[in-house]
Every structure is written in C-alpha cells, then in structure tokens.
Amino acid sequence: GITLRPEDFRPMLQTASGTADGAPVVLDRLDVAGVSLTHVNAVVVRGLETVLLGQSALKRLGTVTLRGDTMVIQPL
Secondary structure (H helix, E strand, C coil), rough: CCCCHHHHHHEEEEEEEEEEEEEEEEEEEEEEEEEEEEEEEEECCCCCCCCCCCCHHHHHHEEEECCCCCCCEEEC
C-alpha cells in the first residue's frame, strides 16, 4: 500500500555488496506478533525481496537478545 516514485529513492544503505538505494517512509500501522505499532519509521529498499524488521520497530517491541541464531524479544 506504499506508493513510491523513482526519485524517492536515494543511496542510503551500506551493504556487504555495496551501497543500496532506499526511500524513507512512515508506516501508519505495523502489526507484529499480536502487537500493533503506529507511526513506525521505515525504509523501502530497492530490489530487496526479504522483509526485515529494523531497530525502529524492534526497540518498541521489547528487549532484543540473540541466542545463537535465534532472536528473542522480551516484551516490554
């Protein structure tokens, strides 16, 4: 439901394979694991086929720890 124009994208992310183009957006609502977040800052990355949950959402969900290859979120 997000409409972007080509000129909305600009080089803004450094990845292992180089710089990626992104367009900053604000999500009106994001539902994650039964929690509804509003007004979440996000970036749409050109060509990225995987959805990633960034720090702007994770920090609002709770305390994040990594256990091996598993991310654990302890709700606030």
